[in-house]
Amino acid sequence: MNKVITAQPLTRASFAPFGEVIDFDTDSHYPINNSRCERYHALVKPEAAGPNGHVLVNLFRGTPYDFPLTLSMVERHPFGSQAFIPLSPRPFVVVVCPNGPDGPDEPAAFLTAPGQGVNYPRGLWHGVLTPVGAPQDFVVVDRGGDGSNVEEFYFSHPYEVRLPEDFAP
Ligand SMILES: NC(=O)N[C@@H](O)C(=O)O
Numbered sequence: 001m002n003k004v005i006t007a008q009p010l011t012r013a014s015f016a017p018f019g020e021v022i023d024f025d026t027d028s029h030y031p032i033n034n035s036r037c038e039r040y041h042a043l044v045k046p047e048a049a050g051p052n053g054h055v056l057v058n059l060f061r062g063t064p065y066d067f068p069l070t071l072s073m074v075e076r077h078p079f080g081s082q083a084f085i086p087l088s089p090r091p092f093v094v095v096v097c098p099n100g101p102d103g104p105d106e107p108a109a110f111l112t113a114p115g116q117g118v119n120y121p122r123g124l125w126h127g128v129l130t131p132v133g134a135p136q137d138f139v140v141v142d143r144g145g146d147g148s149n150v151e152e153f154y155f156s157h158p159y160e161v162r163l164p165e166d167f168a169p
């Protein structure tokens with residue numbers, strides 16, 4: 001029986017030990033363009049280190065996963081951060097792990113509110129992009145450059161990631 005991890009609602013407070021939440025619930029905003037636009041400013045400072053490191057803006061078209069999800073692998077990017085910003089107001093699952101002495105510690109799973117995005121700081125262990133219930137497109141801001149920017153870790157005992165009991169697809 002794999003250890004069960006149930007996704008919790010994503011909030012700035014609950015995600016603070018791991019990374020940033022990208023949404024409009026922030027004081028960091030001000031009017032621009034003669035007040036015809038509100039700028040939600042500097043929600044994330046992308047990291048792009050290593051040889052020839054530079055920031056990339058990408059589009060990801062993700063296929064949904066079935067749940068409960070068997071989580072056997074997490075990854076991290078040693079040279080850069082990675083932000084996922086959904087282009088459709090659907091929730092998706094975020095899995096992250098604290099660093100342990102010999103690799104990632106037990107994962108934590110979050111379910112975003114519709115429209116919320118996240119940023120994984122450089123080196124944060126995370127599950128791959130995990131849409132729920134329908135294909136979903138994302139803007140992804142991460143790091144390009146030379147050298148290998150992905151490290152994978154396979155758990156000796158997979159975890160079972162579940163959606164909240166009250167989740168309505
Ligand atoms: N491979 C890739 O670009 N995406 C992963 O890093 C991911 O976190 O989904």
Ligand code: NI
Pocket residue numbers: 075077082126128
């Ligand atoms: Ni990644």
